[in-house]
Amino acid sequence: MRHATPVRIEDVAREAGVARSTAALALKGSPRLRQETVASVRAAAGRLGYVYDRLAARLRSGRSGAIGLVVCEITNPFYAELTAGVQAALESSGLVAFLANTEESRERQQLMLERFREQRVDGVLLVPAAGTRPALLDTVARWGMPCVTVVRGFRAGAHAGTDHRAGSAMATRHLIGLGHRHIAYLGAAADSSTSRQRLAGYALAMREAGLAARHLPCLSDIGEAASIVAGLPRSGPTALVCFNDTVAFGATVGLARAGRAVGRDVAVTGFDDVRAAAQWHPALTTIRAGAAAIGDAAARLLLERIADPATPTRRVIVAPELVIRSSCGAA
Known part of the structure; x- marks a missing residue:
């Protein structure tokens, strides 16, 4: 040596x-x-x-050089793209992100936040688990840990996300414009702001057109979505507005099992525009939410709050965009 x-x-x-x-x-x-x-x-x-010796450096500076990133569904490719956006924004600051996955468990979410508190991370980016109540933000604030909610949020607090209601309404209006009158909404089974807002956007567009809304609750799982869609009668619906791309992928699998052509027999739209959406067969019409852009915005909001915890809370909303491909029959 x-x-x-x-x-x-x-x-x-x-x-x-x-x-x-x-x-x-x-x-x-x-x-x-x-x-x-x-x-x-x-x-x-x-x-x-x-x-x-990072511990010694932390004692000298009072900073850990790390933040916590808590997501609700790590298997969803949207959150992989969001994480990449967070990391890219943090690179210039010298901070790193510690990733935790709650799998929609509020108990696991609480445990992860407590562990991050014990590690004295400089702040937390939080995609709240289903059923999370706004009081959690008050708890984290009492800990003195800067926090920004991501994708899912509450009325108060720093937040980065997209306009879920507007995006879902946009997809529904597109299908109505193609002549569909029997349009069902597939997904939104979880108790989250995202589920409520996306379902509300669909319902708004249907109501504007004088059409009856139909909700088919489903978790973000390809297998569950496929099973539900495979069992739908041939009499309808003729179009499906799906909660996210994962559900839409399952819908196309279910239609194939039933011997029905996506885009011709039943139109399908998703939400998020994950990278696989353009390569799916048929290519998926979807709402681009900008996962990486949301991650970048969330990280920058958190950096602001770490630098000055007294700074006024800001909310950054990345505008949704309709991306038309083959699955709706219009490309």
């Missing part, structure tokens, strides 16, 4: 030929330094076997 005693940051600075303060900034990933300098210092640290 090259060193019988622990390698110090002074040793790294000497090896890299820089000042101690420069070495410290480089090992923290400071955006103030040139990338070449950061790479040189980290290479020197690697040669010497130096391990950055």
Whole structure:
């Protein structure tokens, strides 16, 4: 071994030929330094076997250098894209995100938030689990932990998301414009603001057109959606507005099982526009919610609140966009 005693940051600075303060900034990933300098210092640290003492740095600065990201459904590709947006926004700040998945369990959500509190993360991005009440935000605020809700939210508090109601109404009006009169809504079985708002948007568009709404509750599960749709009578509905792309994928599978053509016999729309939507067969007509853009906006809102917890709360809404493809029969 090259060193019988622990390698110090002074040793790294000497090896890299820089000042101690420069070495410290480089090992923290400071955006103030040139990338070449950061790479040189980290290479020197690697040669010497130096391990950055983040605990000591946290005690000195009062910051952990990390945030918590709590999502409700990690298997949903939308949340993978949202996470990528969060990480991209955090890179320039030198922070990292610790990811937790609640699987729609409020008990697990509470546990994860408590663990993040114990780790003294600098803040939390929260996609509330189904059934979460606004009082949770008051609890987190009492802990002194900055928080931004993402996708799902409440009337109060910093938030980043999309206009779920407008997006769902947009998809429904598109189907009505294609001549459909028997349009059902598939999904929205979970108790969340997203479910309520998307269902409300569909109902609004149907009511405006003087049409009867029909709700087919379904979880965001391809298998469950496929089973429900495969059992629908051939007499109708002729179109399905789906809660999200996962449900829409299941709807197309169910129609195929029943020997019915998507887009010709039954039109299908989704919501989110995950990357697989364009490659699905047939390609999925959907509402683009901008997962990465929402993640980026949420991270930037949280960085604002970490820098100044007294800053007024802001809400960033990424406008939804209708993306027309083959599954509705109009492309």
